[in-house]
Amino acid sequence: MHKKWFVFILIILCSCTSQDKPAVSFYYWKTVFKLSTIEKKVLKDNNVSKLYIRYFDIDIDRAREAFPVSPIHFTDIPELFTVVPVVYIKNKVLLESSTDVEELAQKVNDYINQINAKNNLHCDEIQIDCDWSLESQNKYLAFIKTFKKISGRKLSATIRLHQVKYYKKTKIPDVDSGVLMYYNMGTIATDSTNSIYDQKIAKRYLSSLEKYPLKLNFALPVFSWTIHSRDKKVVGLRNKLRKKDLDNDAHFKELPHHFYEVIADNYKGGIFYRQGDLLKVEAIAADDLLEMASDLENNKSQLPKEIIFYDLDEFNIQQYEKNIFEKIISRF
Amino acid sequence: MKKTSLKKLLVVFSALLALVYGTIYACGGGGDWGWSFDSNFTPETFVDQSYRSLFLSTDIFYGDGFDNKHNSRFNDEIVQDWSAYLKGVATTEDVHYFLIDSSAIAVKELNTFYRNKRSSDAVEKWKNKVDLKNSRFTEFVQFLYLAQELESVSINNDYWSYEPVVNKVYKGHRLVPALIKKYNSVTDSFLKNRYWFQIVKTYFYSDDYKNTINFFQSTADKTPKNVLYYRALSYVAGVNYKQKQYALSNYQFSQVFDQCPPMRVVTAYCFRPQEEADWQQSLAMAKNNDEKVALWALSGYYTNEEKSIEKIYELNPKSEHLDYLLTRLVNRLELKTNKSFEKITVSENKKSTKDSLTSSSTNLVFKITDEGKVKNEFLWNTAAGYLATLKSDYKKSDSYYKRAEKYSTNTPLAINQLRLLKFVNSLSKVNNVSDLKKADLSKELNWLYFEIYNLEIADFRFENAINWSKTYISTLFKADKNQVFSELFVRTTDFYDKENNLRAMKTFLDKSNKSDFELIAEKVYDVHSSDILEYEAIRAAFSNKIPEAIQLMQQAGPAQNYTLLGNPFNGTIKDCHDCDHIAKQSKKYSKLDLLNTMNLMQDKLAANEEVYSNALLLGNAFYNMSHYGNARVFYESNIIGYGFSEFDFRDKMRGMLTNTTQSKLYYKKALSAATTDEQRAKCHYLLSKCERNDYYNLKYKDAENYWDRRNDGINFLAWKGFNELYSNYSDTKYYQEVITECGYFDSYVRQQ
Structure with missing residues (x-):
């Protein structure tokens, strides 16, 4: 009798453990890896074991040759974490007719190995991030195939919403799993929409999620930025500019719909703001994150293994209550 | 030191402020090639070359997009300086080799030779070219030997080689004492100046901020204020930036900007006030009006040209910095x-x-x-x-x-720039056609539209004035309801879809004794009388008015002789144009040949001669001259257009090119006259191709382009011809050929 109860309790316990909930992971997108006290605490509090670290971007130079941009440097070594290098490939690299995917795959793999070797790191998985288009699709798919073969590691890729909905046209990269980027839904524009997240836009794609054949984890935004425009043209994204910074500065006047107007020329945070410039603050509130989690939960085909937050930066994290990540995960 | 970096020897002399912002990679190329299409005002006309990168740009810096001269900015100057120092000892070519090319091994071997007299390949080679004992050459080699050592940290051009640190720091501590020893011991002012610069640079790349500043401050008074001085000052400014002394850093960069023209682009990049307060502090540091001007001149690049111009003008109306800011202001306003x-x-x-x-x-x-x-x-x-x-x-x-x-200044650019702007003013005065006639701008229009290209003046922005003036003149004529002249200056796609327009244009083009203005209008227009005749001929052919088409085509100039790529009388199972084009053709047909042959066939058909064959061949000819056939060359022309997809053509033309009425008419005639099942089978199949084309035409009738089509999953239907072929002609040889070649028919048969 006792034995039976024990087994029963064990089953109950097992089914209640965190394995039923997705794990919390983070993207690390800065060019120097160094964790602040706050960042370390967030990782610890949320039992984070995996970090997706942007290793480098790939762009093309004047001679139309692919080259790595701003590779990561490690001031801290992320010993306690499973590291997944992320490589962001600009679509124009693949649109360039002279790009040889085999050569590129070899170079990318070698470069990741150099970074790992010189920093005593090891990885079992690599993630490729690319907003490929119909024009670059064949090259991208060929790159993924070759890269998988060359790297011999588990491979994941970021997937945009439109790639989920139109997967028959855009095709599915030959990877072990995908990460649905549930942000950057609109264009960075001077109008009043939020380019990071808009539930109305998201809903156009959500229903396609359950039909998508690739296993997906979800990436959610925990960042904000301010769009700086002049003469109705976007002149820059200001990552470290907050509403409260603008509220406390007499050079800026608040307008409706999260806009601010520059009322006198001034320098702020190394940037010049000209009188008449407009600033649009785009941020993601905790309620937005919970809404995303519920919408994804209601439309997913299978439980994601991880929810990856973009990105780990104390500047971003401090905007939220301490238990936000736990609350989001509990929606799944 | 890696071999790759050994090859890049001149970093010693480069001004790479790696500590400040790291390498600015050259990405994508500059986006300024299109200014000629957006601007009438060429800054190169008026402003010194050293400001060029700072002209208004659609990128970061004008011209190249990014500053990409970190390793080469001073190459020419340094070769020149050392060549002067070594005059009579080594040629400029040799000096260039040692300074710019892969000379590291030679320098090392020569330096060893000076120390212990040990010979080597380099010594053997160079002893025949220069006097190795010459003291100036010896000094040159010794300087290079010390200078090149720093290159391992100050250059990295190997994209795919990862450096585990953000900025490489020089760690060979023995270098500074050696340089200081030389600096203190040499008496030659040229060498002393170079060792001085090398010491500042070495401290900088050694991350030794304190000594960079201290050494500079303690020796600056004794140092000539030349390019090396300002390059060294920019290292000091970089150190101050790194130490968050923004006001001082920006103030120093403004001094370099002001006094050292080759460094203007570098200082423009590095100048970065953080907050309003530090900018005000920089202004307060300025010791005189010239230094204030320098600060406003540099800040005007990033901020507000108007304000900077105003401030500089108050301080020094003669300042040269005003000029580049004014060109930016004008270029910004004209956008x-x-x-x-x-x-x-x-x-x-x-x-x-x-x-x-x-x-x-x-x-x-x-x-x-x-x-x-x-x-x-x-x-x-x-x-x-x-x-x-x-x-x-x-x-x-x-x-x-x-x-x-x-x-x-009366340079060709200055003369033509002013002429262009005067023309823009003259035409802007014109408000209607009668003003235009009075203005008599023919001479200027001739210059702008035709002569200007032959002038080949670098940088001159004139395309915008060409396009603007044509649109301006066209708009004047449009308001005057003169469609022909409006079209002559700005071509519209559907002009020839209206018969009245076509007639009126022909009358104008055929007119003799045209005025100067009319001749210009005719010359800028890219449609000629022969193009219109060709267009009429093609239209007549598609309307099955073959004799009329022949008569028009004969007047259409060289177009009548354009050779068709495939045999237009072939009727194939598959519409494979490439196959038809590479197939052996005993006779090649020109556009006119096609029409003439069709005419002969129509005559025979009218006389009831070989009805089946002639009707079938005429059906094939109409099929092939359409969008679906192998003779698209027949209709591709100036007025109808060119394109792979039918959506490349305007609606009216698309309707004409995809119409299958004539081919069906003749295939049906052939079917009526057919005497064997083989012949009937062929006619039914060819008719099914027309039926298929009609189905898709209807389906995509309202589609704007290929991507707009509905994907209803239907690849083909059971065309009437398929049905006939399957039901009544399955024992023919042609049936078997269709089964082999046409997968859709094969699928259809399998489903029955």
């Missing part, structure tokens, strides 16, 4: 002008341009120009004239241009 004449008159267009310009900017330019205190009167009067044009004050513009002419 706001209304370039569209769609559905508006020229007067409305000019009013919207006038309203778009901020009066404070234009008034400032007028005021400064009127006061006549600036150094570059040519620039200011030209700019004021142009802005007056944009403000619709044409008389004012004329008077500024008159003064500008007086001060012109």
Whole structure:
């Protein structure tokens, strides 16, 4: 009798453990890896074991040759974490007719190995991030195939919403799993929409999620930025500019719909703001994150293994209550 | 040290401020190639070359997009300096080799030779070329030996080689004492100056901020204020930036900007006030008006040209820095002008341009120009004239241009720049066709449209004036309801879809004794009489008016002889144009040959001769001359257009090119006259191809383009011809051929 109860309790316990909930992971997108006290605490509090670290971007130079941009440097070594290098490939690299995917795959793999070797790191998985288009699709798919073969590691890729909905046209990269980027839904524009997240836009794609054949984890935004425009043209994204910074500065006047107007020329945070410039603050509130989690939960085909937050930066994290990540995960 | 970096030897002399911002990679290429299409105002006309990168750009820096001369900016100057020092000892070519090319091994071996007399390949090679014992050459080698050691940290051009640190730091501590020893011991001022610079640079790349500043400060007074001095000062400014001494750093960069023209682009990149307060502090550091001017001049690049111009002018109206800021201001203002004449008159267009310009900017330019205190009167009067044009004050513009002419530098660019702006003013005065006639701009139009290309003046922005003036003139004629002249200056896609237009244009083009203006209009228009005749001929052919088509095509010039790529009388199972084009053709048909042969066949058909064959061949000819056939060359022409997809053609043309009426008509005639099942089978199949084409035409009738089509999953239907072939002609040889070649028919048969 006792034995039976024990087994029963064990089953109950097992089914209640965190394995039923997705794990919390983070993207690390800065060019120097160094964790602040706050960042370390967030990782610890949320039992984070995996970090997706942007290793480098790939762009093309004047001679139309692919080259790595701003590779990561490690001031801290992320010993306690499973590291997944992320490589962001600009679509124009693949649109360039002279790009040889085999050569590129070899170079990318070698470069990741150099970074790992010189920093005593090891990885079992690599993630490729690319907003490929119909024009670059064949090259991208060929790159993924070759890269998988060359790297011999588990491979994941970021997937945009439109790639989920139109997967028959855009095709599915030959990877072990995908990460649905549930942000950057609109264009960075001077109008009043939020380019990071808009539930109305998201809903156009959500229903396609359950039909998508690739296993997906979800990436959610925990960042904000301010769009700086002049003469109705976007002149820059200001990552470290907050509403409260603008509220406390007499050079800026608040307008409706999260806009601010520059009322006198001034320098702020190394940037010049000209009188008449407009600033649009785009941020993601905790309620937005919970809404995303519920919408994804209601439309997913299978439980994601991880929810990856973009990105780990104390500047971003401090905007939220301490238990936000736990609350989001509990929606799944 | 890696071999790759050994090859890049001149970092010693480069001004890479790696500690400040790291390497700025050259990405993508500059986006400034298109200025000629957006601007009438060429800054190169007026401003010194050292400001070039700072002209208004659609990228970070004008021209190249990014600053990409980190390792080469001073190459020429250094070779020149050392060549002068080594005059009579080594040739410029040899000096160039040691300074710029892969000389590290040679330098090392020569240096060893000086120390212990040990010979080597380099010694053997160079002893025949230069006097190795010459003291100047010895000094040169010793300097290079010390200088090249720093390169391992100051250069990295190998993209795919990862460095585990953000900035490489020089760690060979023995270098500084050696340099200081030389600096203190050499008496030659040239060498002393170079060792001085090398010491600052080495401290900088060794991350030794304290000594970079201390050494510089303790020796600056004794050092000549030459390029090396300002390069060293920029290292000091970089160190101050790194130590968050932004006000001081920016102040120092402004001094370099002011005094060292080759460094202007570098300082423009590095100058970065963080907060309003540190910018004000920088201003407070300025010891005199010139230093204040330098700060405003540099800040004007990133901030507000108008304000900087105003401030600089107050401080020193003769400052050269005003010039580049003015060109930026003018280029920025002209981007706001209304370039569209769609559905508006020229007067409305000019009013919207006038309203778009901020009066404070234009008034400032007028005021400064009127006061006549600036150094570059040519620039200011030209700019004021142009802005007056944009403000619709044409008389004012004329008077500024008159003064500008007086001060012109008279370079080809200056002469033509002013001429272009004067033309823009003259045409802007015109409000209707009768004004245009009075203005008599023929000479200027001839120059702008035809002669200007032969002048080959580098940097000259003239394309915008060409396009603007054509649209302007076209709009005048449109308002005057003169469709022909409106079309001559701006071609519209559907002009020839209206019969009246076609007739009127033919009358104009055929007219003899054209006026100068009419001749220009004819010359800028890219449709000729022969194009219209060819168009009429093709239209007649598609309407099955073959004799008329022949008569028109015969007048259509060389187009009548264009050779078709495949045999237009073949009727194939598959519509494979490439296959038809590479197939052996005993006779090649020109456009005219096709029509003539069709005419012969039609005559025979009318006389009931070989009805089946002639009707079938005529059906094939109409099929092949359509969008679906192998003879698209027949219709591809100036007025109809060119394109792979039917959606590349305007609606009216698409309707004509995809119409299968004529081919069906003749295939049906052939079917009626057929005497064998083989013949009937063929006619049924060829008719099914037409039926298929009609189905898709209808399906995509309203689609805007290929991507707009509905994907209903239907690849083919059971065409009537398939049904006939399957039901009644399955025992024919042709049936078997179709089964082999046409997968759809094969699928259809399998489903029965």
